[in-house]
Amino acid sequence: MSQSSKKNLGDLRVEIDSLDSEILELLNKRAAASLAVGAIKAGSSDQIFKPFREQEVLRGLIKRNPGTLPPEHLEAIYREIxxxxxxxxxxxxxxxxxxEGTFSYFAGLQHMGRQADLLPKNNFEDIFVAVSKGEADLGIIPLENSLKGTVGQNVDLFMRYPVFIQAELYHRISHGLMTKGADISEIKTVYSHSKALEQCTGWLRANMPGAELVSVESTAKAAQMVADSDDPVAAVGHLKLANLFGLHVVAEAIEDLPDNWTRFLIIGPKPGQEDKRDKTSLLFTTPDRPGALVEVLNELSGHDINMTKLESRPALGEKWKYMFFVDLQGDLGAEEHASLIEDLKARCLTFKILGSYPAGSQDGSKF
Known part of the structure; x- marks a missing residue:
């Protein structure tokens, strides 16, 4: 490196150090303002998690970003701030x-940041129980996958537990093949969750026709099994599992259909309290008579409310009876819809607003 280049590099490092000092000062000023907000909220029931406010902040920053920093880097930085x-x-x-290491874990880490206390549960019902009893502030659950449809168990659990949707997250799912160092040709067994194996079956059969595909309870468990084994085995799952368990990624994006998305919900023990909420989810049952469901749908249509999802589920404990899960555009919790809600309740046997919340971006990041 020439003397002039060394001088330029030195000058740039001095400039970066100066900028870092300015950034540090501003970050501490922002932290002080956050503490002041916390002091004002202390003792109140106001929620800390404000999904629409956070969404508004991120979108505003990206829109105002004038420079070299890529939008996805800016978003990642501010998620942590x-x-x-x-x-x-x-x-x-x-x-x-x-x-730790499941797709739900990485969804929570990406959206809630590393300063949230992410606590694992053994099953979906334990998540609903913890949130409904106040043992947890929030819960993260998958509601539906673009290829495999709705996670029916979670729809059923909404009927049983008093929890409410705070926000939704859309994320693209991508799988990788990980080993401790074995070549693909040497691998005899591939571990993963059954859903992940299903989504990668074509690639696995084309590239590893002799390997046995073994289903385990999670992709994270699969990675752990590979890390603990001295045999030529592999795991399918999130690429970041390789960092968690000291594995090597030997193939990326091995899913058969690349346009694979999961919609996650963030649930809390009470309805969202923000003023801006642009989507509502309902769960209801109707009387057993002709046209009962049509009457409900006509009420919504008559108020120019657009329905984006309608799905039926067997009613718990009542054979051949069904409940309906509905997503709507708009905030049905707003005062202007009070009479509509009363009309809907009058036409239903049971009626529950699962939450009004800000709509998530459906072009979310790949993870």
Whole structure:
């Protein structure tokens, strides 16, 4: 390196150090403001997690971003800044389907940030129980996958437990093949969750026709099994599992259909309290008579409310009876819809607003 290049490099490093000092000062000013907000909220029932406010902040920053920093880098940085701000106001316990390393874990980490207390649960019902009893502030659950449809168990659990949707997250699912160092040709067994294996069957059969595909309880468990084994085995799952368990990624994006998305919900023990909520989910049952469902749908149509999802589920404990899960555009919790809600309740046997919340971006990041 020439003397002039060394001088330029030195000058740039001095400039970066100066900028870092300015950034540090501003971050601490922001942290002080967050603490002040927390002091004002102390003792109140106001929620710390404000999904629409966070969405508004991120979108505004990306829109105003004038420079070289890519939008996805800016968003990742501010996710952590916002996570720190929430933590300074009050620690949040966020439960998810464990163990650490599942897709639910990475969804929570990406959206809630590293300052949230992410606590694993053994099954979906344990998540609903923890949130409904106040043992956790929030829970993360998958509701539906673009290829495999709705997670019916979670729809059923909404009927049984008093929890409410706070926000939704759309994420693209991508799988990788990980080993301790074995070549693909040497691998005899591939471990993963049954859904992940199903989504990668074509690639696995084309590239590893002699390997046995073994289903285990989670992709994280599969990675752990590979890390603990001295045999030529592999795991299918999130690429970041390789970092968690000291594995090597030998193939990326091995899913047969690349346009694979999962819609996650963040649930809490009470309805969202923000003013801006642009989507509502309902769960209801209707009388057993002709046209009962049509009457409900006509009520919604008559108020120019657009329905984006309608799905029936068997009613728990009543054979050949069904409940309906519905997504609607708009905030049905708003005062202007009070009479509509009363009309809907009058036409239903049971009626529950699962939550009004900000709509998630359906072009979310790949993870």
């Amino acid at each position: 916002i996570s720190s701000s929430r933590r300074l106001q009050r620690p949040e316990r966020v439960v998810y389907l464990g163990p």
